[in-house]
Amino acid sequence: MDYSRPHMAEKLAAEYALGTLRAGARRRFEQLLPAHPALAAAVARWQLRLQALASPVAAVQPPAHLWPAIQRRLFGAPAPAPRWWQRLSLWRGFSGAASAVALTALVLMNQPQPVQAPLVIVMNSTAEGAELVKAGFVASVSADGQALVLMPLGPLTLAQGRALELWAVPAQGAPRSLGLVAGNSATTVLRAKLLQNTAAFAVSLEPVGGSPTGVPTGPIVSAGQV
Amino acid sequence: MSTTTPIARSQELAALLARIALGDRAAFEALYRATSGPLFGVVLRVNSNRGQAEEVLQEVYVNIWRAAAGYQAQQSQPLTWLTSIARNRAIDSLRRRATEPATVSRYSSLDDGNDGEEQQDLLEKLPADQAGPLELLEQATRAHALERCMQGLSGEQRSSLALAYYQGLSHAEVAEHLAQPLGTVKSWVRRGLQSLKQCLDRAAGLLGTGTAGESA
Numbered sequence: 001m002d003y004s005r006p007h008m009a010e011k012l013a014a015e016y017a018l019g020t021l022r023a024g025a026r027r028r029f030e031q032l033l034p035a036h037p038a039l040a041a042a043v044a045r046w047q048l049r050l051q052a053l054a055s056p057v058a059a060v061q062p063p064a065h066l067w068p069a070i071q072r073r074l075f076g077a078p079a080p081a082p083r084w085w086q087r088l089s090l091w092r093g094f095s096g097a098a099s100a101v102a103l104t105a106l107v108l109m110n111q112p113q114p115v116q117a118p119l120v121i122v123m124n125s126t127a128e129g130a131e132l133v134k135a136g137f138v139a140s141v142s143a144d145g146q147a148l149v150l151m152p153l154g155p156l157t158l159a160q161g162r163a164l165e166l167w168a169v170p171a172q173g174a175p176r177s178l179g180l181v182a183g184n185s186a187t188t189v190l191r192a193k194l195l196q197n198t199a200a201f202a203v204s205l206e207p208v209g210g211s212p213t214g215v216p217t218g219p220i221v222s223a224g225q226v
Numbered sequence: 227m228s229t230t231t232p233i234a235r236s237q238e239l240a241a242l243l244a245r246i247a248l249g250d251r252a253a254f255e256a257l258y259r260a261t262s263g264p265l266f267g268v269v270l271r272v273n274s275n276r277g278q279a280e281e282v283l284q285e286v287y288v289n290i291w292r293a294a295a296g297y298q299a300q301q302s303q304p305l306t307w308l309t310s311i312a313r314n315r316a317i318d319s320l321r322r323r324a325t326e327p328a329t330v331s332r333y334s335s336l337d338d339g340n341d342g343e344e345q346q347d348l349l350e351k352l353p354a355d356q357a358g359p360l361e362l363l364e365q366a367t368r369a370h371a372l373e374r375c376m377q378g379l380s381g382e383q384r385s386s387l388a389l390a391y392y393q394g395l396s397h398a399e400v401a402e403h404l405a406q407p408l409g410t411v412k413s414w415v416r417r418g419l420q421s422l423k424q425c426l427d428r429a430a431g432l433l434g435t436g437t438a439g440e441s442a
Contacts, residue, residue: 014419019272019313020390020397023321030314044301047310049426052372053391054309056357056365057271059263062283067258070287075251179247179295188249190292212300 009039017046035173037214118142121201121224129221132205133158135183137222145195148178149188150203156183158205165206167216169223171199180210200225239304247295254291261305262287265312271362272316272394273323282319286312317394359388375425383418386411 015021016029033040123137136153150166158164164183167175178194181187181203204211205218239260245253265286270279289311297307357365363384367376376384382404389395389403401411 011416014423015415017310018387018390018415018419019317019394020400020415022396022398023318026318026321041301044298044306046423047306048302049423050391051303051306051309052370053363053366054268054313055369056362057264057267057392060267060270062262062266063280066262066280066283067255070258070284073284073288074291177296189295190249192292209299214298 006038009036009042013039013042014046017043017050034176037174040214119195119226121226123201123203123222123224125222126220129205129219132219133183133221135164135203135222137203137224139201139224141194145193147188147190148194148201149186150181151186152183158183161208162218163206163208163210164203164221165210165216167202167204168194168198169200169202170197174215175202177211177214180206195226198226236303236305239308240299243294243297243304243307246291247297254287257290258287261308264305265308268309268312269316271392272313273319275323278319278323279316282315283312285315289315313394320394321396359392360385362392363388372426375422375429378421378425379418380414382406383414383421386414387418387422390415 012021012029016026021029033043118140121139121141123139125134125136129135133156134154135156138151138153139148140151141148156164164181166178166181166187166189168178169175178189178191178201181189200223202216202220202223204216204220206216207218211217239257242253242257242260246257262283266279266283269282269286270276273279273282290308293311297304302310363376367373379387385404386400389400390397395403397412397415398408400415401408404411
């Protein structure tokens with residue numbers, strides 16, 4: 001099926017948003033979304049149109065045990081009794097950088113599997129971006145491909161109104177955004193399949209808030225092959 | 227969340243998502259406190275099995291944590307994005323269940339031995355404490371001044387859309403429950419969506435660009 005045909009894309013987006021696709025068709029359609037921005041935009045427009053229908057659905061308070069269960073699923077076993085890292089006041093006291101480092105440590109400590117060596121990728125600054133910002137990073141990806149910690153090799157100074165965005169670049173096709181990253185501290189990225197179909201990681205210079213289009217719009221300032 | 231304006235609430239949720247994208251667990255907890263009630267309602271609406279709905283809600287927040295960095299504020303309102311994740315995971319859970327030899331929906335038990343005439347009344351045969359799909363559709367229509375758009379739809383089109391949206395039924399399941407051929411129901415859904423889109427987009431000037439020329 002040719003999903004790039006606007007009529008077909010529109011029809012499938014509508015049926016996906018409404019929810020009438022069968023299980024197999026839903027799965028195939030969802031897999032297409034990350035690589036087809038036009039399709040994802042059509043879905044977003046349909047979700048917006050149908051959002052009005054959700055308003056009369058009454059809220060139901062979920063049972064109290066769900067929140068700890070969600071935390072366990074994401075972050076491993078909860079820490080012992082006084083979960084100090086959950087206290088808001090403590091977090092407020094930390095600077096963003098300290099939080100990121102602490103979180104990184106927690107993520108690494110909470111890896112449920114036996115510790116396997118992470119994959120370390122050195123990302124050099126590119127010739128293209130060197131005049132704007134000399135940006136070298138070290139990316140370390142957990143062996144299960146679910147966590148990435150990106151550490152700048154030196155402090156970076158960005159021009160006003162600029163941000164750094166990390167991308168997973170496949171051998172073929174469009175890069176996937178992994179979100180904005182900090183230039184002067186470690187950034188932790190949690191994703192299901194960081195390494196699947198990823199040939200390289202790259203950092204691009206983007207407007208504040210990140211690429212408005214879903215693909216890199218500024219120069220690639222740093223890149224490293226997996 | 228307190229009684230703030232929709233815009234302030236939306237900005238608050240967007241700010242939380244931005245912090246969650248950077249791995250901020252306190253923001254994640256705040257988002258859970260603010261949205262788990264409405265989202266659990268959405269999930270239960272589609273999958274009324276309590277145990278399964280609780281499981282689905284966990285998946286929803288695991289999804290949100292992992293996908294927050296991919297949330298694009300230019301493309302959707304945070305609540306729309308969150309609701310869509312909740313509906314999608316709930317529908318997935320129904321589709322999974324459909325492959326098991328269990329009943330597909332609460333209507334199935336009424337199927338045995340009855341013919342089409344009985345099934346026409348299915349939408350009315352809901353527990354008194356819970357609004358049926360058509361009733362919800364009417365409430366949404368009134369609340370959002372969608373009367374003009376909904377009037378453009380036939381009764382069959384409205385029923386098909388309501389069953390699909392509020393019950394998470396597939397084309398084939400809607401056809402079964404309305405006792406109509408699959409092809410007929412598919413065309414009701416398709417035409418219903420098409421009219422809804424034209425009317426809504428005209429009324430709201432919704433995303434004015436990019437939708438022109440698709441009215442095939």
